Amino acid sequence: MSTSEVVEPLRFNPTESVQPVQSTPTLYSEDIQVGDSWTTEPRQITSEDVSEFASLTGDHTPLHGQDGAASPYGKPIAHGLLGLSILAGLGTNHPKASTLAFVAIEEWQFLAPVFFGDTVQARNEIIKIDPHGRRAVKVRWLRQLINEEGRVVQQGHFITLVGSKSRMTAKPR
Structure with missing residues (x-):
């Protein structure tokens, strides 16, 4: 995928009120396959989000200031890690996988x-599944953060462990 790729524009109006999208049912290792993909509901990045993120992390770089004076774009830029964090949050229910562990972020x-x-919005696609023990799989996801113009603004791979139905529904001994 090229760094300048533009995907099909998202079909929503950011000025309209958006109803929350129902999460998927819980998906186990038996329910997923390479090529499965999901797109989340839209979420607006607000100045309050940026301010709270700066307070939480201590990153008060002028680039992220309200007036945008330090931005080469003439307007304020959200923290890159805020976008990554929002992508991770949006993806927790799209799909709602029986995640055992978050292993890595790569590339x-x-x-x-x-x-x-x-x-x-976040787009999540399964690109690789490998066995991991008897009752789990290691899943490699292509995760993309896409703006309202349809441009991929962030992307990379998340690796997670997803449990099997037998593991996740077994009664404790």
């Missing part, structure tokens, strides 16, 4: 800035 790319007021 993460920050392809374009996320601005205050941007509306983003």
